[in-house]
Amino acid sequence: MAVRPILLYPDSILKRRAAPIDSSDPALPTFIEDMLDSLAASPGVALAAPQIGYALRLIVVDVTRKKGEQGHGLLVLLNPHILHFDSPRIVREGCLSVPDFTGNVRRYDHAMVEATTPEGQRTVLSVSGFEALAFQHEIDHLEGVLFLDRIESLSTDLFRRKAQG
Amino acid sequence: MLSVYGADRPGIVAKVARIVADHDGNITDVNTRVIGTPEQPVYVMLLEVLLPPDQEPVQLERALEALKSSLGVDVSLRTIEQLRF
Numbered sequence: 090m091a092v093r094p095i096l097l098y099p100d101s102i103l104k105r106r107a108a109p110i111d112s113s114d115p116a117l118p119t120f121i122e123d124m125l126d127s128l129a130a131s132p133g134v135a136l137a138a139p140q141i142g143y144a145l146r147l148i149v150v151d152v153t154r155k156k157g158e159q160g161h162g163l164l165v166l167l168n169p170h171i172l173h174f175d176s177p178r179i180v181r182e183g184c185l186s187v188p189d190f191t192g193n194v195r196r197y198d199h200a201m202v203e204a205t206t207p208e209g210q211r212t213v214l215s216v217s218g219f220e221a222l223a224f225q226h227e228i229d230h231l232e233g234v235l236f237l238d239r240i241e242s243l244s245t246d247l248f249r250r251k252a253q254g
Numbered sequence: 255m256l257s258v259y260g261a262d263r264p265g266i267v268a269k270v271a272r273i274v275a276d277h278d279g280n281i282t283d284v285n286t287r288v289i290g291t292p293e294q295p296v297y298v299m300l301l302e303v304l305l306p307p308d309q310e311p312v313q314l315e316r317a318l319e320a321l322k323s324s325l326g327v328d329v330s331l332r333t334i335e336q337l338r339f
Binding site for chain 1: 255257259260261285286287289290291294296298299300326328330
């Protein structure tokens with residue numbers, strides 16, 4: 090069990106393009122375990138490896154951690170990328186690595202994501218709604234992109250997060 | 255649309271504005287915020303920049319890239335498509 094701290098901007102790893110990872114990498118099981126442990130210990134629904142200090146194209150997503158959300162359940166994916174997206178909308182999103190603030194960004198309500206499973210199988214997923222948004226956010230992390238790169242106005246698109254009751 | 259953000263320090267506005275001016279860019283809108291935590295404040299600046307038709311955004315982008323190391327900021331530039339109906 091290794092819960093690693095979530096790195097906060099301006100940690101430079103968050104702005105770096107992450108490197109591809111191979112399913113035969115002998116360190117992969119450790120990376121995955123750390124990702125799952127860190128996700129379980131966080132209030133979020135997804136994590137990208139750079140957020141815990143690994144500059145690798147590895148994400149974990151489980152939107153069912155949010156009450157009422159449905160999706161594919163827990164997914165661990167290597168080298169994910171978006172093949173296609175449609176139905177743009179503006180959503181207000183936050184990020185564990187940029188605490189206390191949320192921003193209005195343009196995302197897509199539906200996406201086709203291609204990735205590799207930890208077992209080395211290619212997979213294509215159709216994701217929609219909240220799960221599609223989570224994928225776009227995490228794949229941005231793999232490119233070194235934060236929601237701060239996507240907002241268009243600090244006065245109308247950036248908000249201090251409301252205090253949790 | 256130009257996003258500049260990084261650890262808060264003096265000179266960020268001045269150096270970004272200088273580079274935009276050197277590329278004949280006109281700053282038509284700018285706003286700034288300090289976010290992050292009290293221990294680690296992050297300065298965020300968003301600028302709308304109008305470039306003359308003969309000026310390629312890529313040249314401005316390259317010049318801004320140099321700021322990343324000298325000022326310790328992150329920079330992203332994206333073009334806004336103008337549509338007329």
